[in-house]
Amino acid sequence: MKFINPIKRGYLALEAWFNISFGPKWNPLYHLGTLTFFFFWVVLVSGIYLFIFFDTSLSGAYASVEYMTHEQWYVGGIMRSLHRYASDAAIVTILLHMFREFALDRYRGFRWFSWVTGVPTLWFVITLGITGYWLVWDELGLYVAVLSSQLMDALPIVAGSMASNFVEGHLTDRFFTLMGFLHLLGQPVLLIFALWIHVKRLAHVEISAPRGLAVGSLLALLALSLAMPATSHPPANLSRVPAVLNLDWFYLNIYPVLDYLTAGETWILTTGITALLMILPWLPPKKTGPAAEVHLDECNGCGQCAVDCPFDAITVQQRTDGARWEYEVVVKNKLCASCGICVGSCHSSNPFRSSRTTLETGIDMPQYPIDKVRSETRKVLSELSGEQRIIVFGCDHAYEVSALKSKDVGVMSFLCTGMIPPTLVEYVLKNGADGVLITGCRNGDCYYRYGNIWMDKRFDEGRKPVLRPRTDRERIAVYRAAVTDGAKLTREIIRFKAHIKALTAADDQVPDSVPIQRVDL
Amino acid sequence: MIGAKRLLLQILNYAVFMGLVGYFSFMPPYARLQPDEAMITLAISHAGERVQECRKMDPAEMAKLPPNMRVATECPRERSPVTVKVLLDKLKVIDRVVTAPGLYNDQGVDIYESVRVPTGNYRLSILMNDNVRIEGPTYQHQQPISLSPAQLVVIQFQDSSGQFRIK
Structure with missing residues (x-):
């Protein structure tokens, strides 16, 4: 369990109080x-x-x-x-x-x-x-x-x-x-x-x-x-000193x-x-991880990563490699926050692609490349057992999801939940998971500013790349939890498992596509 | 029900926030002077005398200088620091030594200092020295003074008359 400094713990408690009073939208x-x-x-x-x-x-x-x-x-x-x-x-x-x-x-x-x-x-x-x-x-x-x-x-x-x-x-x-x-x-x-x-x-x-x-x-x-x-004091008087102000x-x-x-x-x-x-x-300095890398072979220059980058670290320029696309993207390393949101933006970050042994995408994070994401996903899926097999996707700046791991709950932590390609959720549901729960920073409080907002929009089909309509949204839940929200998240997983169990029991009556369950903390 | 509860909590939070803003916008009051205090302000702009007197240059010295810089009198630029003491009876309330500013210490001195003093009747003494070649004050002034609560007494110096001005 990570140590949480008392200032952070106190501040998160204050934010939670304001979430009760105002809700995340107006907090x-x-x-x-x-x-x-x-x-x-x-x-x-x-x-x-x-x-x-x-x-x-x-x-x-x-x-x-x-x-x-x-x-x-x-x-x-x-x-x-x-x-x-x-x-x-x-x-x-x-x-x-x-x-x-x-x-x-x-x-x-x-x-x-x-x-x-x-x-x-x-x-x-x-x-x-x-x-x-x-x-x-x-x-x-x-x-x-x-x-x-x-x-x-x-x-x-x-x-x-x-x-x-x-x-x-x-x-x-x-x-x-x-x-x-x-x-x-x-x-x-x-x-x-x-x-x-x-x-x-x-x-x-x-x-x-x-x-x-x-x-x-x-x-x-x-x-x-x-x-x-608001009122004034008596007029300025250069020959007197105001005794009380x-x-x-x-x-x-x-x-x-x-x-x-x-x-x-x-x-x-x-x-x-x-x-x-x-x-x-x-005092002391904080090291930012390695910057995102562009793989031109997989980049068609659509520019979605540049649009999504919360720190203006990606620009679009004319193609330099002679490929048939008009544009390519370039990462300004000094500005890159190493959040990986661009990986989630890229259409090529699709784990279903199996034409090569190594999965490559247009823009990738050297410390957690998409191929490693896919291979870890496969490993986590293979280790799951039990009746309701759940995968929890978390992020490195919110509640530490490793604490939730059990025989029927597999966990994966990303640099930011904005890094999760929508197709990865579909992938795990098609490859053995009964449900996917996505957590991460509280709504409105993403460590990288826009990670959870972009993710929500992609899942709601309001931003590219979208979660495909055919994905069974009844089996996807989003419950965001800060580092101090472990107990609430644990309760939510229990509730989600019961929901999945009920779904499995009445599988034939489940509609094809229903809204993702999303809970505001 | 949740809406009403949330609205009440919001009103409570706004009230706390505005209470904080309203309070520290005026309170707590700050007492600049105690009820039995007055203030003396010294506001003087004055150039000290030259550290060395001007002297006439002899022809040999002048010959060594470029033609456009030959002057009959040489005046070293450095000026004396200005020392000012203000006393109420024997109580020294201001004691300042100010070096002439400028790269060559050749500019006029500006002194602005305010001090809080107890009210009452005193003999005000001002002693100023602006010449390092003279021991003791080069200008001085004495007068009785009655200080009432919150009164501001400003001490100035008029270069033209060489007199202190008390207001």
């Missing part, structure tokens, strides 16, 4: 990235509205915000609150997103790029929030302005004293307008660029949260905005640190934490 922990994008949309739309009424001058900024908050509370006030709370909620989802990737060990190996580019993206979001507080130009805005300037002054690249601007009589509109420009245009553009880089190595990037989750989140934000409208701890937590550390020490601390986060994927 917010499976949509932290898209949920963050949704909060950004709320921030953008509310921000555009606020900008219409906002006075970007030093003398008029506070009054314009107060007008929106109090005189026009029914729209402007709500928009201001939405702007604030959606920004805060985005920090929560970003931090949870980071924690999730860390807890589930999805930040190292081939994922290093997304992790490393994500860390500065968080800083961009935080600095965007900081300049937002600055613009209100209340006591909090002044506090943020002065301490931010002190931090900037500590950098050797900044000439002169920025903080001296906030001495009475020195402050001008020009500096304030610069802040307005930064918050309204400069920083958002930078953030969009950073987000584009962050997802650059992914294919099929989703930026839209599921509708139900988006509606629920928006209603929750609205409820909070009505219950606790209601800080937004999501964005402004760095400033109280300046009570204990100098600006230089604060930079060392934040730079150190950032550097540590950025080198985390190599």
Whole structure:
């Protein structure tokens, strides 16, 4: 039995709780990235509205915000609150997103790029929030302005004293307008660029949260905005120090640190934490398996593997071997996550092919080639005995299926269930198995992002290569289980065996084709 | 029934999430100053005197220089660090020595520092030295001061008059 670290175990328990509350389709922990994008949309739309009424001058900024908050509370006030709370909620989802990737060990190996580019993206979001507080130009805005300037002054690249601007009589509109420009245009553009880089190595990037989750989140934000409208502190006064401030701890937590550390020490601390986060994927490094290999003799250049690859590691190009096909595929080794989903995409990964002694396919994984898959399948089938002979197909990142092995249950673990060619399921049913149960990462939580989604679509005949209609779907079950879901999976196998037994007993009455039994955890 | 239960659980989860967001968006309050504290801010932009005085070059030295660089007076670029001490009675609240920035330490010094101080009546003393060739303060200022809670006192220096400005 594999050791499961307590952080991962705890996180999976939290995900299971949210699966009970929301179901896998709307589980917010499976949509932290898209949920963050949704909060950004709320921030953008509310921000555009606020900008219409906002006075970007030093003398008029506070009054314009107060007008929106109090005189026009029914729209402007709500928009201001939405702007604030959606920004805060985005920090929560970003931090949870980071924690999730860390807890589930999805930040190292081939994922290093997304992790490393994500860390500065968080800083961009935080600095965007900081300049937002600055613009209100209340006591909090002044506090943020002065301490931010002190931090900037500590950098050797900044000439002169920025903080001296906030001495009475020195402050001008020009500096304030610069802040307005930064918050309204400069920083958002930078953030969009950073987000584009962050997802650059992914294919099929989703930026839209599921509708139900988006509606629920928006209603929750609205409820909070009505219950606790965002308000300002008293107006900025350069001759007084605000004794007590209601800080937004999501964005402004760095400033109280300046009570204990100098600006230089604060930079060392934040730079150190950032550097540590950025080198985390190599502490220790995680080795990615060998990249997929293309076998041109078996590849007709259909490009399905390139379409299915979740990490954009496969491209299609003009044929180079003189074969009659127009295209061929090429693997970019550096981007390959070694998931094997491409093997499941390839029409040539068909175990029924018997023209040669060695089964070859168009694209294959060196560490678990399709020929080895077929020979192992034959071995597992030959070892099965008992009345209901079941084969369980699992994946290396979910529940360890070897623990389920018995005389009537044969097990095989793949790099990802997306690697399983649909014809392999048909093959085992035709060669001695009474049923096939496919497990793997929980729905919505595939380690390789799209493995179980593509598999479901292939089995539902919605994506090539499809599970052929003549396959007896009554004898196929899908029950996904994380590493901590062993007991549930064991119960499901018992239930599936009983189902197969009943089927066998009433074999003549079974329809030719019925939907695959699929259970959501 | 399952739908209603799930909806209730969702509302509960949203409430917890928004409760967390709403709370940390304002709370806990942060006390920058205690009720019996005021703040003194030192905001000075000033260039220290040159470390070495300017001197006239003799003809032989000038002859060694390229024609376009021959000047009658040579002024070494390095400037003195600026030392500032602020005292309330005998309590030293600010004590800064700032080296002139720049590759040749030849630029003006910017000092911005804020300190929290207890409220009350004091004698405020400011001592500044901007010349390494002179022992002791080159500029100084003293005055009585009364500090009330949350008051901000800004100390500036005017190069033109050589006077400190207290606001």
